[in-house]
Amino acid sequence: MALYVQKYGGTSVGSIERIEAVADKVKSFHDAGHQLVVAVSAMSGETNRLIGLAKGISDSPTPREMDVLVSTGEQVTIALLAMALQKRGVNARSFTGWQVGIKTDSAYMKARIEDIDTQAMRKQLDAGGVVIVAGFQGIDDDNSITTLGRGGSDTTGVALAAALGADECQIYTDVDGVYTTDPRVVPAARRMDKVTFEEMLEMASLGSKILQIRSVEFAGKYKVPLRVLSSFKEGNGTLITMEEISSVENPVISGIAFNRDEAKLTLKGVPDVPGVASRILVPISDANIEVDMIVQNVSEDGTTDFTFTVNRSDYQKALKILGNLSQELNAREATGTDDICKVSMVGVGMRSHAGVASKMFKVLADENINILAITTSEIKISVVIAEKYLELAVRALHTAFGLDAEEQAE
Ligand code: ADP
Ligand code: ASP
Ligand code: MG
Numbered sequence: 001m002a003l004y005v006q007k008y009g010g011t012s013v014g015s016i017e018r019i020e021a022v023a024d025k026v027k028s029f030h031d032a033g034h035q036l037v038v039a040v041s042a043m044s045g046e047t048n049r050l051i052g053l054a055k056g057i058s059d060s061p062t063p064r065e066m067d068v069l070v071s072t073g074e075q076v077t078i079a080l081l082a083m084a085l086q087k088r089g090v091n092a093r094s095f096t097g098w099q100v101g102i103k104t105d106s107a108y109m110k111a112r113i114e115d116i117d118t119q120a121m122r123k124q125l126d127a128g129g130v131v132i133v134a135g136f137q138g139i140d141d142d143n144s145i146t147t148l149g150r151g152g153s154d155t156t157g158v159a160l161a162a163a164l165g166a167d168e169c170q171i172y173t174d175v176d177g178v179y180t181t182d183p184r185v186v187p188a189a190r191r192m193d194k195v196t197f198e199e200m201l202e203m204a205s206l207g208s209k210i211l212q213i214r215s216v217e218f219a220g221k222y223k224v225p226l227r228v229l230s231s232f233k234e235g236n237g238t239l240i241t242m243e244e245i246s247s248v249e250n251p252v253i254s255g256i257a258f259n260r261d262e263a264k265l266t267l268k269g270v271p272d273v274p275g276v277a278s279r280i281l282v283p284i285s286d287a288n289i290e291v292d293m294i295v296q297n298v299s300e301d302g303t304t305d306f307t308f309t310v311n312r313s314d315y316q317k318a319l320k321i322l323g324n325l326s327q328e329l330n331a332r333e334a335t336g337t338d339d340i341c342k343v344s345m346v347g348v349g350m351r352s353h354a355g356v357a358s359k360m361f362k363v364l365a366d367e368n369i370n371i372l373a374i375t376t377s378e379i380k381i382s383v384v385i386a387e388k389y390l391e392l393a394v395r396a397l398h399t400a401f402g403l404d405a406e407e408q409a410e
Contacts, residue, residue, distance in 0.1 A: 002167040003035040007157030010044035011174040012231035013077045022231060023084035030090055030130055037121060037131040037160055040081055041153040042073025063108030067147045074134035082132050091129035097137035104138035104146045111138055111146035116163035133160060154215035162222035169226050176230035177238035178210055180403040181256040186395050188404040192238050199254045199346050200240045202380050206344040207259025252349035252356060253401045256394055259342045260387060263315035264372060265322055266307040269332025272299035279329060280306055283321050289314040295373045307373060309384060312338050340372060341390045344382040357381050363400040369393050
């Protein structure tokens with residue numbers, strides 16, 4: 001008998017039929033003698049619908065009330081799933097975030113889980129029942145409802161598994177595992193049986209939406225065995241493993257991630273003197289804007305161009321700050337664009353193989369794709385390119401690095 005935490009995403013509970021199918025699945029595990037805690041998302045499209053309602057009232061609703069609003073989606077699904085299980089004769093009980101004691105900090109809309117009280121869940125499990133928990137939500141010290149950021153139900157699932165010491169956390173979604181890249185963009189993408197935790201962390205942080213990054217961080221910190229599977233079809237899915245995969249099994253590149261939520265800003269012709277980078281970036285960080293890549297040109301005539309990228313939602317705010325700085329610093333011009341994206345190649349094999357970057361740049365050059373910025377770390381290379389080339393770039397790289405399904409990975 002095992003204790004499983006299962007998380008079902010929006011598409012998996014997107015209709016009454018889908019909720020009934022999830023109930024069948026949960027019942028089959030329960031019938032096999034396993035203990036089950038099930039975290040669910042809102043029905044697909046519901047969180048966006050709720051955000052749309054708020055935007056109809058105000059351009060800048062307070063984050064606290066946004067969380068009161070968007071957390072309601074998950075409350076609907078826990079009740080419906082509990083009903084579907086009860087109809088099947090299973091003792092199931094729904095819990096909101098606060099009822100199950102998911103304590104978070106007060107950073108509304110991106111709260112972090114601080115503590116989970118397992119007592120209420122244990123009581124239900126000990127009584128032979130199934131626990132159903134609303135994903136994405138928690139409660140802060142002030143008894144205000146908080147939410148964990150988009151895609152946050154993944155993190156609820158993993159955090160519950162960590163708190164309960166579950167045997168496995170199973171993330172059920174609409175694809176049957178983690179692929180070499182998003183199979184919606186590259187139909188030839190290949191499902192991986194295993195992916196290292198380190199690579200999954202990079203893929204998630206570089207924009208791969210399959211798992212929320214915090215869920216992967218949590219799994220790493222608390223050593224939670226994590227698996228991604230389909231709720232639509234049978235299969236073993238993908239195991240996120242803490243072990244190194246042997247170099248024979250391990251291709252140089254494991255996956256390609258991309259992120260459209262990017263914008264690029266440049267301050268042109270800034271005097272190239274000590275302290276200028278901090279004079280530009282301090283006001284940006286004071287405005288709570290996270291900077292991702294930074295590129296500074298070599299100085300010719302004593303001035304330089306200073307370029308950085310931010311999340312697309314912060315673009316206008318950052319451009320305004322840069323406009324003011326341009327005058328203060330006597331720069332030539334503040335410019336920017338949000339028609340860009342970031343494409344990243346990830347693989348622990350990069351540590352022991354040279355030439356990945358040059359090959360990547362050659363593949364992009366052959367497709368006539370201009371690179372606007374580059375960053376690298378030990379196991380990843382990211383480039384910024386025009387958004388219109390995203391699909392072309394990802395497909396070309398996927399093929400060139402031998403990741404396509406029919407081919408043998410190199
Ligand atoms: P859920 O609602 O179940 O949380 P999401 O839409 O958040 O589902 O995540 C699943 C989606 O992630 C897939 O439908 C797929 O398009 C996308 N995706 C992005 N990168 C990958 C990848 N490397 N492997 C598999 N799916 C990916
Ligand atoms: N419903 C939330 C969202 O759409 C949380 C989740 O689905 O994980 O972001
Ligand atoms: Mg998701």
